[in-house]
Amino acid sequence: MAEIPDISDTERWILETTLKERYDRDLELQLAxxxxxxxxxxxxxxxxxxxxxxxxxxxxxxxxxxxxxxxRCQFFYRGYQQYGTGVNEYDDLSECVVSLLQAQADHAAEEHGDIESKRS
Structure with a gap:
């Protein structure tokens, strides 16, 4: 299998721009x-x-x-509290990040009782 290319400058820009829209500030991104x-x-x-x-x-x-x-994407609070979007893989980075942020926002709202749990 061919090596997977690193995160490009364009992909990094997409991430930074999407996160700035969500949080109204720059967040520090870690590459690994x-x-x-x-x-x-x-x-x-x-x-x-x-x-x-x-x-x-x-x-x-x-x-x-x-x-x-x-x-692929996920969010987590602790190692045993890992969550995804329900989609295994995306072919569009913007869609991936927006779906991830929405899934986390929905999870947080459920935890705070602001919306009804989908697990009910």
Missing amino acids: DAEIRLHPSDRELTSCPVVFWHDSQGCNFVVFKTGDRNY
Whole structure:
């Protein structure tokens, strides 16, 4: 399998712009690599570029670049409190980040009793 390209300047701009719209300020983005299984049946882990940030409420966000124009995402509070959007993979970074932010906002609203839980 070909190596997954790093986060590009354009992708970083998309992330920074989307987050500034959400939080009305710049957030510090951390770039890293993570080893994940691209497919559940994979025995080997694949190194993927990752973008990580956290908000002032203690929520952490991760976007994994799993291919050229392929992304996965999740948010978490603690290691055992990990959440996703319900979509396994996106081919549009903007859609990925907006869906992630919306899923986290919905989760926070459910936790505070502002909206009815979808789990009910």
